[in-house]
Amino acid sequence: MKTPPSGPDTTHEHAVGWLRNAVVSGDLVPGQRVRQEEIAERIGVSVAPVREALRVLEGEGQLVYRPRRGYFVAELNIDDLIEIYELRQVLEERAARCALAELDDEVIERMARAADDCSAFAEAGDVTRQLDANRRFHFALFEAEENRHTVRLIRLLWDSTEAYRAMYYNVPRERRAVDQSHRRILGLVRARDPDRLIDELDAHRARALATLGKILARSGDSTA
Numbered sequence: 643m644k645t646p647p648s649g650p651d652t653t654h655e656h657a658v659g660w661l662r663n664a665v666v667s668g669d670l671v672p673g674q675r676v677r678q679e680e681i682a683e684r685i686g687v688s689v690a691p692v693r694e695a696l697r698v699l700e701g702e703g704q705l706v707y708r709p710r711r712g713y714f715v716a717e718l719n720i721d722d723l724i725e726i727y728e729l730r731q732v733l734e735e736r737a738a739r740c741a742l743a744e745l746d747d748e749v750i751e752r753m754a755r756a757a758d759d760c761s762a763f764a765e766a767g768d769v770t771r772q773l774d775a776n777r778r779f780h781f782a783l784f785e786a787e788e789n790r791h792t793v794r795l796i797r798l799l800w801d802s803t804e805a806y807r808a809m810y811y812n813v814p815r816e817r818r819a820v821d822q823s824h825r826r827i828l829g830l831v832r833a834r835d836p837d838r839l840i841d842e843l844d845a846h847r848a849r850a851l852a853t854l855g856k857i858l859a860r861s862g863d864s865t866a
Contacts (some may be wrong), residue, residue: 653687657695660685665704666808667717667770676705676713695746703802715805720855723806726799727851733796734784736838741786742836751833752782757824764817772811772820773804779824783831809857810850821850 661681682692696713697859699705705713718726755830756779763772777800784793800807810816823846 653691672717737784
């Protein structure tokens with residue numbers, strides 16, 4: 643059993659972080675039941691912060707609660723993914739166009755560092771850390787002052803598909819393709835070219851969706 647962190651806020655945050663990482667890493671897979679007592683024992687905290695953490699992830703769409711059965715890692719079918727990616731397309735275009743005119747050198751440098759991290763973690767095969775770097779890369783672009791509500795919605799959509807994004811990143815050629823796309827996106831941000839930037843973001847998203855469709859079809863998960 644791990645030594646638990648001290649303080650109620652810390653234990654709650656620890657439980658949330660552990661659960662998110664377990665979903666991303668594939669330690670918890672779509673459709674799997676999440677038993678709060680087992681999680682509490684595994685990470686060395688009481689059941690109460692784990693129960694609160696489960697509710698947080700349920701609110702993000704990463705878990706679902708089934709009465710009298712408990713919590714399960716959310717499952718999505720390809721139609722769900724298509725709807726989510728179509729919503730992301732609308733919101734992310736708005737966010738990128740609003741942010742692009744305001745981006746300063748500090749934000750672009752943050753994007754560049756995140757892209758470098760993403761590349762390094764791809765080479766190392768570290769999917770969890772590459773996913774984190776990928777998120778930092780994209781949200782550095784989106785998070786302009788006037789995008790507060792738009793970014794909140796984008797974040798919810800990203801959270802709801804994190805387990806599926808991990809599936810995508812577990813394909814080595816797709817990890818390399820992500821790195822190449824990030825370089826193109828960064829170049830278009832530096833060039834302040836909104837139309838080509840939106841085209842590249844759309845292509846980046848479309849490739850991920852197409853790959854996930856193939857993965858779900860191969861696994862017989864068309865109704866997952």
